Amino acid sequence: MSNTTEYGWNEASGVTLMSKLRADLKMAIMGKKETIKGAVRIVISEFPTKITTPIVLESGKKSSRPKRDEEISNDEIISVIMGLCKSEKQTLELTKQPRSEYLQVLESYLPQMASEEEILAWTKANIDFSQFKSPMQAMGTIMKHFGKGADGNLVKKVLGTLAG
Numbered sequence: 001m002s003n004t005t006e007y008g009w010n011e012a013s014g015v016t017l018m019s020k021l022r023a024d025l026k027m028a029i030m031g032k033k034e035t036i037k038g039a040v041r042i043v044i045s046e047f048p049t050k051i052t053t054p055i056v057l058e059s060g061k062k063s064s065r066p067k068r069d070e071e072i073s074n075d076e077i078i079s080v081i082m083g084l085c086k087s088e089k090q091t092l093e094l095t096k097q098p099r100s101e102y103l104q105v106l107e108s109y110l111p112q113m114a115s116e117e118e119i120l121a122w123t124k125a126n127i128d129f130s131q132f133k134s135p136m137q138a139m140g141t142i143m144k145h146f147g148k149g150a151d152g153n154l155v156k157k158v159l160g161t162l163a164g
Contacts, residue, residue: 007036008108017074017109039105046080047072078148081109114150119158122146135159 007024009017021040028037051072052064067076088103114122122145127138142155 006031006033007040007105011074011111017077018069018072021077021109022069035101036105039102043077043081043084043106043109046084047077050080050083051076075148078110081106082148085110111149114146114154116154116158119146119150119155120161123158123162129162135162 006027009015009020013020015023021044024036025040025044027033028040048066051067053067053071054062054064057063085103085106088100088106092098092100092103119142123138123142126145127141129135129138132138136156136159139152139155139159142159143150143152146155
């Protein structure tokens with residue numbers, strides 16, 4: 001029954017992912033949307049342990065501290081959300097459930113993933129395979145271009161079809 005336009009994030013929106021998460025949490029609390037509220041709270045609760053910056057204490061000992069909201073990049077948040085999605089997918093697999101609302105909420109904050117066709121088209125246009133001993137060696141270049149917007153397994157599949 002959840003309306004996907006109410007929550008979620010899109011890079012083109014011009015709003016940082018952190019701002020959108022905070023705004024959606026507030027909206028979910030006021031609207032009594034428990035699934036969204038719970039999912040966003042879980043994401044935000046991961047930041048102090050997963051998104052830190054190194055510091056040196058007065059004693060000279062190296063440590064780290066949680067980053068402040070304004071220091072956290074969209075990519076760091078996306079990495080946290082991807083990790084949560086991965087563990088939720090594993091849980092669903094183990095419990096033999098197809099989908100969960102929690103996973104749908106998490107995925108609404110991830111960037112649109114590149115399709116197999118987009119990866120194939122970019123690879124054909126930009127990769128000179130004569131520079132590599134095997135097509136799989138181009139994986140790093142392709143992943144660097146797409147960043148978090150491409151699934152590594154999909155890139156591997158595309159490279160496999162080009163090699164074949």
